[in-house]
Amino acid sequence: MRVLINCERSGVICRAFRVKGHEAYSCDLEPREDGDRNTHIQANGLDIAYLRTWDLMIAHPPCQHLAVSGARWFKDKFFEQQRAIRFFMALAEAPIPKICIENPVSIMSSIWRKPDQIIQPWQFGHPEAKKTCLWLKGLPKLVHTNVLKPRGDNPNRGWDNQTPSGQNKIGPSPERAQQRAKTYEGIAQAMADQWGEELEINEPEDRQDLIDFGRSDGYGESYSERNT
Ligand SMILES: C[S@@+](CC[C@H](N)C(=O)[O-])C[C@H]1O[C@@H](n2cnc3c(N)ncnc32)[C@H](O)[C@@H]1O
Numbered sequence: 001m002r003v004l005i006n007c008e009r010s011g012v013i014c015r016a017f018r019v020k021g022h023e024a025y026s027c028d029l030e031p032r033e034d035g036d037r038n039t040h041i042q043a044n045g046l047d048i049a050y051l052r053t054w055d056l057m058i059a060h061p062p063c064q065h066l067a068v069s070g071a072r073w074f075k076d077k078f079f080e081q082q083r084a085i086r087f088f089m090a091l092a093e094a095p096i097p098k099i100c101i102e103n104p105v106s107i108m109s110s111i112w113r114k115p116d117q118i119i120q121p122w123q124f125g126h127p128e129a130k131k132t133c134l135w136l137k138g139l140p141k142l143v144h145t146n147v148l149k150p151r152g153d154n155p156n157r158g159w160d161n162q163t164p165s166g167q168n169k170i171g172p173s174p175e176r177a178q179q180r181a182k183t184y185e186g187i188a189q190a191m192a193d194q195w196g197e198e199l200e201i202n203e204p205e206d207r208q209d210l211i212d213f214g215r216s217d218g219y220g221e222s223y224s225e226r227n228t
Contacts, residue, residue: 001199006045006059009033012183013058016192021201025210043214049094055199056098061088066106085111098138105131117141122148124186129159145190
């Protein structure tokens with residue numbers, strides 16, 4: 001079955017589904033971090049989500065104008081925020097039977113609806129904390145695969161990526177944003193194992209036309225390159 005991992009440049013979830021035999025593609029405005037050009041569609045994720053060819057989409061819409069952690073800048077970002085909300089909702093309403101939209105704790109919980117599930121990397125074998133909301137359509141909640149314990153008693157502190165006061169250890173920088181946005185392997189594995197299970201496995205018939213779609217649409221170059 002055909003799986004779209006939208007707004008993914010790391011390829012982490014795409015690879016996890018591919019290993020299980022699914023015809024999975026990542027899609028992002030940017031090229032794939034590992035240089036893969038055969039299972040990555042470099043294009044606007046909305047164009048791709050509405051192609052009516054997908055059985056499952058897992059999407060990570062950009063969260064910088066939606067995440068509650070950035071609330072102090074919201075007043076200066078009205079138009080950017082409206083655009084981010086529209087993008088998020090257009091993904092959520094795409095014509096695909098099974099959809100998971102992933103985002104940090106964000107204003108979408110009050111603007112749209114509460115997430116179906118909030119997960120943490122430490123529930124999937126990574127000794128780190130990062131609250132991640134999942135809005136699900138046609139999919140069951142993810143079952144935790146390997147629940148770890150924090151150092152000390154407080155489940156909100158004592159993880160490898162936290163200072164003793166519970167803040168993130170890495171200071172703000174573009175690299176940090178990218179590093180923090182990357183999906184944890186344990187979560188990707190759980191998605192492929194648990195949600196991939198529900199999908200019929202067909203011999204992947206890699207669709208070069210999907211890959212070419214992005215290139216023909218002018219997305220062959222890096223988005224940041226084109227916008228500088
Ligand atoms: C929060 S990050 C998600 C990263 C993801 N978890 C991963 O492991 O690669 C959001 C991603 O959305 C991409 N993006 C932003 N606007 C997009 C669009 N219109 N279509 C496709 N991707 C987009 C960005 O380039 C960025 O890689």
